[in-house]
Amino acid sequence: MTATTIGLLLFPNLTQLDLTGPLQVFSRLPDAKVYLVAKTMAAVTSDTALMLPPTIDFAGCPQLDVICVPGGTGTDDLVNDDDTLAFLRRQAEHSRYLTSVCTGALVLGAAGLLRGYRATTHWSALEDLKAFGTIPERSRVCIDRNRISGGGVTAGIDFALTLAELLADRATAQAIQLMLEYNPAPPFNAGSPDTAPQEVVAMLKQRMQGARQRRIDAIRRAAERLSVGSAPAD
């Protein structure tokens, strides 16, 4: 039996929990080989003090069964990064699952790989998916054919357990959940704009305004590039 190859994309300024949540789940799968793939072998910055060393670069990366793109402010650069988009398109031709967490979905979108698909992303970025011909779905985990996307940051854990069942079986996924004691009990009910106190939602949106404008600009450029034909046809 050949191992399932799973590659998680590393890039500067990713939100590290988008990556490390799924990484934890995937690493407990029997018969899986997990790669941390980046453009070069240099460690990349995350949004925290943790630097992230890749285990393989684009050039050395084998064909992956599963590709997972995490999110973060770094996706604003990635959606216009030719090397990364070309790598994803090349891998997508023979991969079993194309997946994302948080704003990683925008990168798959910018590569033209979510056109006509439903997908989810961080609550603040849902509408941005439309620029790439993607139907936004407000859910924790969204499965459309072989495209699987998770919502914002911590949704990566729910996404990865969902995928673990597809790659192995339900008992294996449940054993991983039990080992990780994933029996969540958030101290507050503020994990969604629907449940958080409205003054908290307003404060956060206010604080995100600068980042929001940068993302809108990046998406607009990426969508223009895509429409002039650099992406594969559906």
Add this chain to the structure above:
Amino acid sequence: MTATTIGLLLFPNLTQLDLTGPLQVFSRLPDAKVYLVAKTMAAVTSDTALMLPPTIDFAGCPQLDVICVPGGTGTDDLVNDDDTLAFLRRQAEHSRYLTSVCTGALVLGAAGLLRGYRATTHWSALEDLKAFGTIPERSRVCIDRNRISGGGVTAGIDFALTLAELLADRATAQAIQLMLEYNPAPPFNAGSPDTAPQEVVAMLKQRMQGARQRRIDAIRRAAERLSVGSAPAD
């Protein structure tokens, strides 16, 4: 206003999500300076493909307001590691909060820092706390005076949000939860031995038997060392 200094301990073979969950939360706190502290500056192995580069070593580490010890199989070595136990005792003298996730509690225990305190840990290790004079509490997050412990792995996120409120305020902690979209929806109800299918619990316990014996041996040695007086009196 001086920044709150938060140090997360790095050591070989830690369970990376024990660390990266709280790291994500702490890094979004305003006025916090987060350190990844290890014995030396060499990157340490985790239980996944991800290597973890420290940002500071024991010798260079300033006095920390918060110390957080994650867990993993590496804690079997750490509970008998003099340098690490001495570092924790030294820091504990003037820190505001002594904290742990998962089996990190065993390391605080081995340093003599949980004697007479209630604490929680991974469900598989709860009884082991007694060896260090600690009262095991089966909860997601356990607060006893300035000792705060989280349960297994993913409990680190609940723990960190709880601590974020104590370090800042409730609205700040809620804004972090909202940003991280921590609105969990596990695909299965298998995160605790009480709710997981009993065949899954049995399978996992069977698979953990070797690790369990190694931990029992390590804890016995650590408890003996502690009782012969290397730890500070209460």
